[in-house]
Amino acid sequence: MKKEKTLVIIKPDGIQRGLVGEIIKRFENVGLKMVAQKMMVVDEEHIEKHYTLDPEWRRITGEKTIAGYKAKGLTPPSEDPLEITARILETLKVYMTSGPVVAMIWEGAHAVGIVRKLVGGTEPLTSDVGTIRGDYVLDSYALSDKDGRSIRNLIHASGSPEESQAEIKHWFKDEEIFDYALVSEKILYDVNLDGIME
Ligand code: GDP
Ligand code: MG
DSSP states (O other): OTTOEEEEEEOHHHHHTTOHHHHHHHHHHHTOEEEEEEEEOOOHHHHHHHHTSSTTHHHHHHHHHHHHHHHTTOOOSOSOHHHHHHHHHHHHHHHHTSSOEEEEEEESTTHHHHHHHHHOOSSTTTSOTTSHHHHHOOOOHHHHHHTTSOOOOSEEEOSSHHHHHHHHHHHOOGGGSOOOOOTHHHHHHOSSOOSSOO
């Protein structure tokens, strides 16, 4: 449990906005440990594979998007979830290959859930104040749909431990991931706290 790992990608807009340090700082602040990190420029094939590692992603995302349109009283561009996701995927490929990204693995107790909480909801317009997406960017589905582009939300983070395992394999080789101790882990996880007093 203390060794849960999650994948974080700072997307091209995060790099362009100069937010790499701010984003890393938030994960360091909470006590997580960076165990891998690299800058990359990836191709469209790599991005398509990333989003379709879960064979259900196309269906789930399409259905979620259709439901989102209907909840706002709007007509979705298609009633076919797979057609909707195909469009989202095309725009994601343009977005994610437009410049360098920073890929990272963060490790610690409940890493997946803690990182998702700090990252915030997918749409910056509605992501909570205090989250990375809520504090640093102002995009919406309405605006990105109107302009026929992907929503710019700075960052990707794995949605579950199963997703993180598959995504880590897709982005990193085993030898790029480091197993090491941080002094702060003593105070975060030590059971007896018997090493403090001289
Ligand atoms: P995340 O885990 O919060 O990034 O969201 P998802 O895994 O559900 O979706 C991955 C990416 O697909 C998001 O970051 C968005 O760029 C895009 N996406 C997801 N849902 C929608 C949607 O309803 N509409 C649009 N336009 N894009 C979406
Ligand atoms: Mg996701």
